[in-house]
Structure formats: C-alpha cells, structure tokens
Amino acid sequence: MKPILLSSIIFCSVAVSAQETVDTVSAPKAKENRFTVDVNLLTRGELRNGGLSNTENDDQTAAFVIERTLLGMEYERPGLSARVTAQHSGTWGSKETNSFNLYEAWARLQSKKGLFVQIGRQNLNYDDQRIFGADNWAMTAMSHDALKIGYEGHGHKIHIIGSYNQNIGNMNGGHYFAGGLQPYKAMEALWYHYDVPKIPLGASLLFMNVGVQNSEYAADTTTYQEQLVGAYVKYHPRRLTAELAFYYQFGTENNGLPVDAWMASAKASYDINPSLTLYGGYDYLSGDKNFAVPPHGHFGMTQHRKVKGFSSLYGSHHKFYGAMDFFYVTTYVGGFTPGLQNLYVGGRWIPVKxxxxxxxxxxxxxxxxxxxxxxxxxxxxxxxxxxxLMKDVSIGAGYSYMRGTDTMAALKRAVDDDRELHWGWIMLTVSPKIFTTMW
Structure with missing residues (x-):
C-alpha cells in the first residue's frame, strides 16, 4: 500500500509541476506597447458683416471657408510616450506658402514615482487656458518648442518650463524676429497646482518670464524681460462651480517701456439639472492711461511712458471676451489697448440627446x-x-449680434453706420482614431 501511495504522491507532484510549467509557458505576455494614428478635420464657413478689421474699408462684409487638418501619430509604453502631429491650415481658394507645419513633436519620459521630462514641440494647457492654451478655435493651433520637467502625485503638480528660440539664418546670437513659432526669444515658467483632500477645491500658482525683442529694429538685439505672476482657484461642490483668477504683469516690454498691468476674473455656474446650466462672470483687464483715439486719417500722437494694458499672452483667446474676437485677437487703432471690462451671463441647455x-x-x-x-x-x-452626428463627428453653428457704440466704431473701425455687427458660422469636426495596435 505504501509503495502505491508514494507512487501516487510522486505522480501528482510531477503533474502539478508540469501543469505550472505549462501555465507559465502558455500565459500571454501583457501588451505594453500602443501605437495610434488619429485625424482631426475642421472645416468652418463664416459670414461677417463687420468685425475684426480695423481699416476704413466701406465694405465690411466677408464670406469665406477655412479649414484645418491635423494628422497625429502617438506611441505609448510604461515610462515612455511620444507624439508627432502634422498640421495644414488655410482658406479655400487661397495659395498659402506656409500652410503646412509641424504642430507637435515631443517625447515624454515618466517615472513610477511621478517625475517626468517632456521635450520638443508641444502645446501648453493650464487651468482655464487664459494664459496658456491650445486655442483650438484658431485655424493654426498654438504650440511651443520647450523643455518641461515636473512631478505629479499625491494631489500636487509642479511643472518647470523652459524655451529658447533662434532663427536658423541668424544662429550667432543675433536678432530673433516675431515671425517664428512664438513671438519671444526665451520663456521660462513655473506652474504649481494643489487639489485639497476631501474638498472639491483646486488652486494654482503661475510665474512666467518672457524675453522679447523689438522686431522693427534689427540692430537692437536687446532682450527685454517681462514677468507675470498670478493664481487660479476653482471650487466645485456638487452643482456649483466657482472660478477666480488674478494675474499681474511687470518688467519691460519689447519697446523698452516698463510694464504695470493686471487682470482679474470671476465666474460662477450652477447646474439646475443635468440638462440645464446657468452661468455668469466678470473680466477686468487693465488698459493704457491717456488713451487717445486718432481721428480718421490721422495718427495717434499720445506718448506713453508706461504700459498699463494687460497682455493675455498665449491663452485660448476665443474662449473669453466675446465670440466675435474683437479683443486680444486683433489690434486696436494706434496699437495700444484701453483694456476691457466684460460682464456676461448665459446658459447651456441640452434639449435632446x-x-x-x-x-x-x-x-x-x-x-x-x-x-x-x-x-x-x-x-x-x-x-x-x-x-x-455620430461617434467622432459633430456639426456646430452659431450667430452673434453686437450693437456697437461710437467708441467701438472709433477704436475698431469695424461697424456700419447703424453700429450693428453680425457674424454667423457653421463648422464640421471629424476626429476619428483611424488606427490602433498593441503588442
């Protein structure tokens, strides 16, 4: 009996060992590598009667179709990701010489402890995108050639950003013109964000230093340093969302004038139900004092010894200050800015699925x-x-009407005799992932 029992135990042990070996060999290896190809096609037709232009052209009507195409490829695996995106933008019927460009080309190294390094051409999106944003409404999305080092974990996020620009035809420390990717010679930024535990409250601090040069005088290679410091707070208890922001600019702008400018904003929204949200807010952006509006056919001769007008820098401008983009997208007559106050209320409604x-x-x-x-x-x-319309396909449309004043007409030269402005648009967006594979 004992020999039979011993033989059975030995047989079972060998069988279990063999089964474990088979399971180990046959167990599929986890797929860690992912490669995707995606497309974003945006086509928008617009009809304008007044707006944007600050010329004295009597005919303020404009109709056109503009398009933007993004073709992206992205690779991911634990600890490493990389993305390359090509971009084409233009107006139907026109022949642009710089319609193709590289929108993104970056690599990111990530540690398990939350540290990361990202280098290359990338978009920078922070907080509500008022200072740093992709500006996706524009036909040429915004990106930066930069090095970003940071840490994210335990409710804390800290990003350190650095960028230095040079013209390929003037590499020996010469002048950098504003016709490059971004209108700055160098830029450094520090962003810190903290999410408070057990409270729906997040707060961010931002510091920037921007080195700019005067593009009108090639002999002047001075890099003027302009700084920005500010904070953003968002509180979101259940149905209520409250946002506050404040930014202060100082230093020296590209004409050598000292800067003393600021902006503040407050916004609140409330979800009445899952289909209806009401919101309201107020924006204040400081402006240049002693702002004189030159008459038609004349030049403004006001001398400014200090710049008081706030610059919204590299944010998503279309998201703020009115959809017609009169402010902080096009310049005022005379080149200075009288600042802006924007008081607004509105609502979002989802009537059907x-x-x-x-x-x-x-x-x-x-x-x-x-x-x-x-x-x-x-x-x-x-x-x-x-x-x-379907997955990855949407259609949008909009209409804006503005009743301008004599002040608006004098500043922008963009309203008719009735001081009325109209703008309508319709847009198709197609953004599928056309290929995904894992191995």
Missing amino acids: RLSTDLSYHYLATAAKLIDYNRSLGHELEIALRYN
Whole structure:
C-alpha cells in the first residue's frame, strides 16, 4: 500500500509541476506597447458683416471657408510616450506658402514615482487656458518648442518650463524676429497646482518670464524681460462651480517701456439639472492711461511712458471676451489697448440627446478712461449649437449680434453706420482614431 501511495504522491507532484510549467509557458505576455494614428478635420464657413478689421474699408462684409487638418501619430509604453502631429491650415481658394507645419513633436519620459521630462514641440494647457492654451478655435493651433520637467502625485503638480528660440539664418546670437513659432526669444515658467483632500477645491500658482525683442529694429538685439505672476482657484461642490483668477504683469516690454498691468476674473455656474446650466462672470483687464483715439486719417500722437494694458499672452483667446474676437485677437487703432471690462451671463441647455445649445449676453466696455469718448463698447448676444452626428463627428453653428457704440466704431473701425455687427458660422469636426495596435 505504501509503495502505491508514494507512487501516487510522486505522480501528482510531477503533474502539478508540469501543469505550472505549462501555465507559465502558455500565459500571454501583457501588451505594453500602443501605437495610434488619429485625424482631426475642421472645416468652418463664416459670414461677417463687420468685425475684426480695423481699416476704413466701406465694405465690411466677408464670406469665406477655412479649414484645418491635423494628422497625429502617438506611441505609448510604461515610462515612455511620444507624439508627432502634422498640421495644414488655410482658406479655400487661397495659395498659402506656409500652410503646412509641424504642430507637435515631443517625447515624454515618466517615472513610477511621478517625475517626468517632456521635450520638443508641444502645446501648453493650464487651468482655464487664459494664459496658456491650445486655442483650438484658431485655424493654426498654438504650440511651443520647450523643455518641461515636473512631478505629479499625491494631489500636487509642479511643472518647470523652459524655451529658447533662434532663427536658423541668424544662429550667432543675433536678432530673433516675431515671425517664428512664438513671438519671444526665451520663456521660462513655473506652474504649481494643489487639489485639497476631501474638498472639491483646486488652486494654482503661475510665474512666467518672457524675453522679447523689438522686431522693427534689427540692430537692437536687446532682450527685454517681462514677468507675470498670478493664481487660479476653482471650487466645485456638487452643482456649483466657482472660478477666480488674478494675474499681474511687470518688467519691460519689447519697446523698452516698463510694464504695470493686471487682470482679474470671476465666474460662477450652477447646474439646475443635468440638462440645464446657468452661468455668469466678470473680466477686468487693465488698459493704457491717456488713451487717445486718432481721428480718421490721422495718427495717434499720445506718448506713453508706461504700459498699463494687460497682455493675455498665449491663452485660448476665443474662449473669453466675446465670440466675435474683437479683443486680444486683433489690434486696436494706434496699437495700444484701453483694456476691457466684460460682464456676461448665459446658459447651456441640452434639449435632446446629442444636441447642446449655449446662449449668452455680454456687456463690453474699456477699462481705461478715453479722451473724447465714453467707456461703453456695446452689447453682444451669442447663440451656439452643437450636434453629435455620430461617434467622432459633430456639426456646430452659431450667430452673434453686437450693437456697437461710437467708441467701438472709433477704436475698431469695424461697424456700419447703424453700429450693428453680425457674424454667423457653421463648422464640421471629424476626429476619428483611424488606427490602433498593441503588442
């Protein structure tokens, strides 16, 4: 009996060992590598009657179709990711010489402890995108050639960013013109974010130093240093969302003038139900004092010894200050800025599945006191709709109306005799992932 029992034990042990060996050999290896190819096609038709232009052209009507194409490839595995995105943008029927460019080309090394390094051409998105944003509404999305080092973990995020630009035809420390990827010679930034445990509260601090040169005088290779410091806070308890931001600019701008400018914003939104959200807010951006509006056919001769007008730098400008993009996208007559006050209310409604609507009202005024004009710029009404036709395909449409004032007409030269401005648009967005593989 004992020999039989011993033989059985030996047989079972060998069988279990053999099964473990088979399981070990046959167990599939985890797929750690992922490669994807994605496309973003954006086509938008616009009809404008007034707006954007600050010329004295009597015909303010414009109709055009613009498009942007992004073709991206991305590779991921634990500890390493890389992405390359080509971009084409242009207006239907035109022949642009610089319509193709490289939007993204970066590599990111990531440790298990939260440390990372990302280098190459990349977009920078922080907080509400007021200072750093991709500006996806624009036909040429914004990116930066930069090195980013940081840590993310345990509710803390800290990013250190550095960039240095040079012209390929002038590599020996010469002048860097604003016609490059970004209008700065060098840029350094420090961003810190903290999410408070057990409280729906997040806060960020941002510091920037931007080195700029005067592109109008090639002989002047001086790099002027301009700084920005500020904070952003977001509180989101259940249905309520409250946002506050403040930024202060100082240093020296590219004409050698000292800078003393600031901006503040406050926004609140409340979800009445899953389909309806109401919101409102106020933006204040400081402006240049003693702002004189030159008459038609004349040049402004006001001398400024200090720049008080706030610059929104590299943010997603279309997201703020009214959808018609009168402010911080195109310049004022004379080149200075009287600043801006933007008081707005609105609501978002989802009446049926896949359809969303947004209706808002803006009262716009200058921040600085004007000579011979009052501060009021006008009233703007906006409506926008978005419908998801299918996965990765959506169609949007919008209409904006502005009743401008004499001040608006003098500053922008962009309203008709009735002080009315109209803008309508329709846009198709197609953004599929056309290929994904893992191994």
